[in-house]
Every structure is written in C-alpha cells, then in structure tokens.
Amino acid sequence: MKKLSGVILATILTFSAALVGCGSQPAEQTSAQQPAAQQEKKEEKKEENKDFPKFVKIAGATSGGTYFLMANAMSQLLNEKIPGINATAQSTAGSPKILELLDTNGGELGVAQAGVADEAFNGKGQFEGKAMKNISQVAFMYPNVMQLVVRKDAGIKTPADLKGKAVAVGAVGSATEINSKDLFVGAGFNYPDDITPEYTSESQSADLLKNKQVVAGNMIASLGSSAMLDIMSTGEFEVLPIPEDMIKKLHDEVNVAYFPYEIPANTYPNQTEPIKTYAVANWLHARADVSEDFIYEVVKQLYENHDYLVNAHKVMENMTLETALNGQTIPLHPGAVKYFKEQGIEVKQ
Known part of the structure; x- marks a missing residue:
C-alpha cells in the first residue's frame, strides 16, 4: 500500500506541475509579445518620418x-x-x-x-x-552689413576715391568678392580693372590693412565680427559711409537683395557716430x-x-x-x- 501511495503521490505531483506549466504559458506569451509591440511602435514612428533624410x-x-x-x-x-x-x-x-x-x-x-x-x-x-x-x-x-574699412590717413571719403587703389576684395569667387564687384559697379568702375584687387579672406584683409598693403578692405559680415572689433580697436581705421543714391542704384540696377542699413553708434571701438551703409x-x-x-x-x-x-x-x-x-x-x-x-x-x- 505504501508503494502504491507513493506512485499515486508522484502522479499527482507530475500532473500538478503540468497544470502549473500550462497556466504559465499565457504569461510567457505576453512577455514574448511585448518586444514585438515595441518594435511595431518603432516601425510606425519610422513610417511617419519615412521622407526625412537620415x-x-x-x-x-x-x-x-x-x-x-x-x-x-x-x-x-x-x-x-x-x-x-x-x-x-x-x-x-x-x-x-x-x-x-x-x-x-x-x-x-x-x-x-x-x-x-x-x-x-x-x-x-x-x-x-x-x-x-x-x-x-x-x-x-x-543681415550681412557692408563694412568698407579704409585707413584714416588714406584720404578716402567716398567709394569713388578708391579708383586705382589697392583694395582687399575677398577670396576669389566668394560672396565677399561678388559684393565687392557689385559695389564698384555701383560706383561706376570697371571691375576689377579700375582697382588693384587683393583676393583675401577676412583675416587676411585685416592683416593687409594693418600692414598698409591696401588702403581699403571689404569686411562685409554680421555686426560685431571679431575681425572688425580687432581692426577698429587700433583707432587707425574707419568704416566708409555709402551714399544713398549709390545704394538705390545697387538695389535697382545691380541686385534687389541690397537694402539700406545704419550701423549704430558705438558698435565698434572709436566709432562714436552712426554710419549709413547697406546690407544683404x-x-x-x-x-x-x-x-x-x-x-x-x-x-x-x-x-x-x-x-x-x-x-x-x-x-x-x-x-x-x-x-x-x-x-x-x-x-x-x-x-x-x-x-x-x-x-x-x-x-x-
């Protein structure tokens, strides 16, 4: 009887374990399904942005x-x-x-x-x-502001005075050079024949001005650029005002993107008055x-x-x-x- 009871007990335990196993199966499936659901959400999100460049x-x-x-x-x-x-x-x-x-x-x-x-x-x-x-x-x-910087001792009062002079006009083919060309066309020059152009970066233009290798440089940029702050701090340079009729000509005949702009007083060291110029x-x-x-x-x-x-x-x-x-x-x-x-x-x- 004891032997039979042991067999019966073992059978019952085995059957119970099987029931427990069957009962746990849905939980295991739910756990397995969770990453799939998350993956579907990711794929849906990716689908929403399918036209976005990676x-x-x-x-x-x-x-x-x-x-x-x-x-x-x-x-x-x-x-x-x-x-x-x-x-x-x-x-x-x-x-x-x-x-x-x-x-x-x-x-x-x-x-x-x-x-x-x-x-x-x-x-x-x-x-x-x-x-x-x-x-x-x-x-x-x-705005990029036209800042035509000239040496104070060069006697330059208007852009027309730059005819025949050495001017830093920007790197070849750059936007700065395009702006320089437009400026001198607006002044009635044949560009580049009527000036001696130096094709330089902004920092190189500043160096040429400091070394007296050019009398002017096109330093068009946002107001307060580091190169402008540096060069204006010496007290040896000024930003040349651009006549209103020349600005109108630039807008009407050269490029509609140019518009009048005034540099506020004290934007730079040694610049106590506002300066009328233009911007793009x-x-x-x-x-x-x-x-x-x-x-x-x-x-x-x-x-x-x-x-x-x-x-x-x-x-x-x-x-x-x-x-x-x-x-x-x-x-x-x-x-x-x-x-x-x-x-x-x-x-x-």
Whole structure:
C-alpha cells in the first residue's frame, strides 16, 4: 500500500506541475509579445518620418565664421529635436559653394547670401549659363552689413576715391568678392580693372590693412565680427559711409537683395557716430527636392527654439517671425510656405 501511495503521490505531483506549466504559458506569451509591440511602435514612428533624410548636411562657410557657427548650432538642435536624423555642419568656401552643394545633392541645408542665391537661381553673373534650379529659400536669418574699412590717413571719403587703389576684395569667387564687384559697379568702375584687387579672406584683409598693403578692405559680415572689433580697436581705421543714391542704384540696377542699413553708434571701438551703409540678407537655404514635411519640421524647431540659436550667436536675434521673409530673392521651399501660412504670414512666391 505504501508503494502504491507513493506512485499515486508522484502522479499527482507530475500532473500538478503540468497544470502549473500550462497556466504559465499565457504569461510567457505576453512577455514574448511585448518586444514585438515595441518594435511595431518603432516601425510606425519610422513610417511617419519615412521622407526625412537620415543624414543631414548643413553647409556653412569657413570654420570660425558666423555661417559655420550657425550651421553647427542648427545641426545640434535638429539632432536633439528630430528623432532618426544625423545632422552635421560642413565647412565650405562660402555662399557660391554652399548653393552649388545644395543644387548637386551634396547637402540638404545651407546658410548663404540671398543676393548670391538670386544670381545662382537665375543664372546671372558668375553663374551665367549654369542656373541652379534645385535650391530654395527657407527663412531669413540675419543681415550681412557692408563694412568698407579704409585707413584714416588714406584720404578716402567716398567709394569713388578708391579708383586705382589697392583694395582687399575677398577670396576669389566668394560672396565677399561678388559684393565687392557689385559695389564698384555701383560706383561706376570697371571691375576689377579700375582697382588693384587683393583676393583675401577676412583675416587676411585685416592683416593687409594693418600692414598698409591696401588702403581699403571689404569686411562685409554680421555686426560685431571679431575681425572688425580687432581692426577698429587700433583707432587707425574707419568704416566708409555709402551714399544713398549709390545704394538705390545697387538695389535697382545691380541686385534687389541690397537694402539700406545704419550701423549704430558705438558698435565698434572709436566709432562714436552712426554710419549709413547697406546690407544683404543671409538666409537658410534648402535643396528644393528635400521633403516638405522635413523642411516644415526644421522651420518649426528653429522658431520654437529661438533662444537656443541666440545663445549660440547674438546675431540670431534678427531671426523672428516678423522678419521671416526679409530680403527674399528666390522661391520658398514648400515646407517653409506651409509653416509660415500657419503662422498667418503672407507668403510671396
């Protein structure tokens, strides 16, 4: 009997274990299903952003300049705010190269002068016969101010006085050189024949001025650039005012992107009076064939995180919804159009 009872007990225990095992099976299935459900959510999220580029290149100009600094700040912001993308800043020679990269699928976004974009899109000036139609504008960022710096002892009172003189005009093919060409055309010069041009970077232009190798230099940039602060601190230089009639001619006959601008007094050391000059808008540009949803999200994040951009560079205080379309020269990207219309901004295409 004891033997039989042992067999019965063993059978009961085995059967109970089987029941427990069967009872635990749904729990095991639920646990196994959980990662699958999470994976489905991830796939759904990826599906929602399927038109977003995975890798995003934001082109700026030379390292250390405002363009590159802002490209870097925007890449960090977008990486933080838009899941699934990898944005990086790219250093280039300046606006013409930036727009070329966008046009040839070498980048998705880039900071460039609106005036250069006008010439590139419409095949004018140095872009004659090679119009770039795969570029678009996204939003105004800040103005590049014409700061024509001259030596105080050179006797230069107007741009016309620079005829036959040595002038630092910017690197060959750069936006700065384009601005120099326009300036001298506006002054009635044959460029570059009527001056002795020195093709230099901003820092090189400052060095040539200090060494008295040129009498003037085109230091067009955002106000308060380090090169301008440095050179104006010597007390040996001044920013040349630009006559109003010349500014009007530049706007009406050379490039519509130029507009009057006044440098406030005391912007620089040894500059106690305001200076009348002109400026050209800097815009964020995009490759025209990048998805509408992506550019919409980019614009949304830039305006909703405006303080982040201002902390990166004070010049971004200029980028507001009120200034969003300042100096527009080429068509807006559809994603930007959608965002601005939602904000009640009248869009012109």
